[in-house]
Amino acid sequence: MALLPTAARAAASLPEAPAITRGGIISYGRYADSLLLDPVLNDSNTDIWILSNLYDTLLLPTDDGHGVQPGLASAWQVSADGLTVTLALRPGTRFSDATAITAQDVKWSLDRARDPAKGIWSTLLGAVGEVRIADPRTVVLRLHHPDPAILSLLTVFNTAIMPRRQFEAAPGATDAEKAVAFSAHPVTSGPFVLTSWVHGATMQLRRNPCYWREGADGRPLPYLDGIRFEVIPDDATRILRVQSGELDGAEMIPFSRVAELQADPRLRLDLFASTRIDYVVLNVRPSLARGVANPLALPAVREALNDAVYRSGLDQIVTRGIGVPMSSYMSRATPLHVDVPDADRYDPARARALLRQAGYPHGFAATMQILAGNEDEIEIGTALQEMWREIGVDLHLQQLDMASITELYRQGRFTMRVSIWTDDIADPSEITSYFVYAPVIGAQHSGWHSPAAERLYLASGNELDHARRAAEYAQIQALFARGPIVRLYETPYAVVLRRAVHGFLQLPLGNNVFCATWLAR
Numbered sequence: 001m002a003l004l005p006t007a008a009r010a011a012a013s014l015p016e017a018p019a020i021t022r023g024g025i026i027s028y029g030r031y032a033d034s035l036l037l038d039p040v041l042n043d044s045n046t047d048i049w050i051l052s053n054l055y056d057t058l059l060l061p062t063d064d065g066h067g068v069q070p071g072l073a074s075a076w077q078v079s080a081d082g083l084t085v086t087l088a089l090r091p092g093t094r095f096s097d098a099t100a101i102t103a104q105d106v107k108w109s110l111d112r113a114r115d116p117a118k119g120i121w122s123t124l125l126g127a128v129g130e131v132r133i134a135d136p137r138t139v140v141l142r143l144h145h146p147d148p149a150i151l152s153l154l155t156v157f158n159t160a161i162m163p164r165r166q167f168e169a170a171p172g173a174t175d176a177e178k179a180v181a182f183s184a185h186p187v188t189s190g191p192f193v194l195t196s197w198v199h200g201a202t203m204q205l206r207r208n209p210c211y212w213r214e215g216a217d218g219r220p221l222p223y224l225d226g227i228r229f230e231v232i233p234d235d236a237t238r239i240l241r242v243q244s245g246e247l248d249g250a251e252m253i254p255f256s257r258v259a260e261l262q263a264d265p266r267l268r269l270d271l272f273a274s275t276r277i278d279y280v281v282l283n284v285r286p287s288l289a290r291g292v293a294n295p296l297a298l299p300a301v302r303e304a305l306n307d308a309v310y311r312s313g314l315d316q317i318v319t320r321g322i323g324v325p326m327s328s329y330m331s332r333a334t335p336l337h338v339d340v341p342d343a344d345r346y347d348p349a350r351a352r353a354l355l356r357q358a359g360y361p362h363g364f365a366a367t368m369q370i371l372a373g374n375e376d377e378i379e380i381g382t383a384l385q386e387m388w389r390e391i392g393v394d395l396h397l398q399q400l401d402m403a404s405i406t407e408l409y410r411q412g413r414f415t416m417r418v419s420i421w422t423d424d425i426a427d428p429s430e431i432t433s434y435f436v437y438a439p440v441i442g443a444q445h446s447g448w449h450s451p452a453a454e455r456l457y458l459a460s461g462n463e464l465d466h467a468r469r470a471a472e473y474a475q476i477q478a479l480f481a482r483g484p485i486v487r488l489y490e491t492p493y494a495v496v497l498r499r500a501v502h503g504f505l506q507l508p509l510g511n512n513v514f515c516a517t518w519l520a521r
Contacts, residue, residue: 020217024519025226026501029238029250031374032402033200033231037186038179039160040112040119043434043441044406045422045510048157052511053205053227054188055160058087058106058139059151065275065333065508066426068151072101072161072189072212073139082146082464087154089137094210095163096193103133108164110141118175120441121158123433127461145462148469149427156424161189191222191515200403203229215516223503223518233401234373239496242267248501248519251512253494254375255319261496268499271322271492272506275331275423278323278380280368280416280486281409285447288415295364296415299482304354306486308391309384310346315489318379323489328477329435331490333508336428336473340481351391363392369408369417372399377418380488412445416486419444422510428473432457436480446484453479 034047039055042048058073070076073087093101112118114125127147132140143150153159170182186194191213192205206226213221230247232238235254241247243264253261253269261269282296282305295301311325324332327339355363368384370377381397388395400408408414424430433440437457438449456472456479463469493506500520505513 019520020215020223020502020518021521022217022219022223022518023225025228026224026248026514026517026519027228027230027246029232029241029247030229031231031233031235031238031252032371034203035403035406036180037183037194039157039162040121041176041179042157043120045420046402048424049510049512050203050229051157051160053190053192053514054186054194055157055162055190057155057157057159057161059154061152061155061426061507061509061511063505063507065273065423068155071155072106073154076151078151082150083143085141085143085150085154086134087139087141089139090212091137093189093212095166096188096208096210097163097166098210099163099166099187101161101163101189103136103139105164106139106161107131107133109161110139110159112162112175113158119158121156121433123437123440124153124156124158124430146464147461148464148466149425149429149461152425152427153429156430163187163189192227195226201231203231205229213515222515224514227514233371235375237373242496242498245498247498249495249497249504251493251495251506252374252376253496254379255322255491255494256375256379258320258322258494266499268497268501270495270497270504270506272495273333273508274491274493274506274510275333275508276493276510277326277329277331277421277490278376278488279326279329279419279421280380280384280488281419281444281446282416282484282486283412283414283446284484285412295358295360296366296484298358300354300358301360302484302486303482304351304358304391305388305393307345307347307351307354308387308393309486309488310387311344311487311489312346314380314383314387317383318376319489319491322494323491325489326487329480329483329485329487330428330431330477331423333490334423334428334431335426336470338474338477340477343481343487348387348390355391360392363394365394365396367396367398367415369398369400369405369414371405371418372401380418384486409445412442412447414445422508424509426509429457429461432460432473432476435483435485436476443484448484450479450483 032046059068060071074090075088077086110131116122127143129144130142166187170178172178191211196204215221238250286297288294315323325344327343370381385395456476460472503516
């Protein structure tokens with residue numbers, strides 16, 4: 001059996017090996033705290049972007065986010081008929097407690113990830129009918145049908161390899177209860193281990209001494225002794241603490257501060273290529289409270305809201321021209337993206353006519369949830385207030401913390417909320433399962449449902465012919481054009497770092513990669 005060659009070293013863009021120094025703890029400001037550090041039971045970037053530092057998957061995304069590279073599997077093979085994936089497990093790998101990572105752990109982790117009763121992402125592995133252990137170093141996936149994204153799906157956070165015995169020994173009667181207990185003191189397979197977590201304040205990771213990957217100096221990664229995350233929701237405070245030297249870096253920098261920070265010789269402001277989109281998700285259920293009809297349930301109203309957004313102006317206001325207007329529900333960097341006709345149309349007169357036809361000649365009032373202290377979201381909300389006032393929509397802004405926004409969102413108790421999305425794989429299947437395929441998460445908890453789009457999504461998961469699959473996704477994007485979102489813009493990831501920080505990487509898929517980060521002395 002011919003397997004693809006292994007890669008022994010971490011693929012990271014680093015300076016020459018002699019310049020790298022080991023040790024030290026980096027301090028990094030986060031805009032919001034994580035909720036639950038379990039790879040399967042989550043759907044929040046605040047969890048996912050930490051998980052990639054705690055757990056490895058069988059395959060890892062390449063640094064450009066477009067491909068896959070070996071992870072805990074050193075090699076793989078897909079059968080000619082696309083129905084079998086054979087994975088050779090990397091020898092000698094260990095969890096952070098020094099116990100061996102076994103084929104049993106791999107099978108259990110994948111079976112848990114694809115269990116429809118555990119988490120919303122099980123559909124991503126819906127093609128997998130069986131995970132079989134061929135021998136102690138070989139795991140075989142038997143598929144119900146060929147899946148064009150199967151290798152990329154084995155890089156996704158929910159397929160992280162976890163220790164079965166230690167997880168099942170955690171307190172709790174159910175999988176969810178065990179997940180909460182285990183994730184408080186997890187045994188990990190990735191480069192770092194969680195050592196403390198004060199919810200809403202700080203989280204500390206230390207290097208995993210058992211990690212398998214090697215750095216450019218031939219010694220095990222990571223270079224750092226640890227990471228200290230500080231939760232600072234207010235953008236201005238987060239930036240000020242980097243400028244003062246209290247933090248080594250911070251994420252989610254408002255675009256209004258980019259030019260200023262780029263000019264500071266003590267700092268480096270990086271704009272990492274991304275698949276990030278900023279948009280407004282709408283609750284389109286027929287009624288939201290006390291049986292009152294919901295105008296957002298009408299496609300014409302949603303189209304009117306989109307027609308009344310001057311995206312080029314919004315981009316200048318919020319991103320200072322760094323972003324580009326959205327032209328679909330997925331980013332231009334997502335494979336099989338197509339421009340939806342008139343996606344960037346700005347026509348307030350047409351919007352007013354649509355509202356009249358929908359039975360709202362005088363407009364209506366609505367409330368939008370935004371993240372408190374987030375300059376970008378405040379600017380988005382304020383700009384939309386002005387733009388929509390022109391068509392009679394009276395928009396009220398409700399500033400909430402991330403935990404509250406997330407809880408209300410998951411319960412479907414919202415009218416509108418500003419959202420961001422970033423792909424976790426180089427394939428459109430993940431975002432489509434989340435945005436379009438209602439059985440997964442109710443189309444972003446919006447209540448939207450399109451049987452035609454769902455049929456196309458299911459068909460695309462079986463389609464190996466690239467042209468036919470591209471045609472299916474073009475139809476899905478056309479159907480979603482009047483779906484439950486207001487399209488805004490695409491942007492890079494803005495991260496500020498002190499000059500002593502090297503090797504940090506944020507992938508186009510969002511992952512914050514500290515594995516090869518180091519601090520200059």
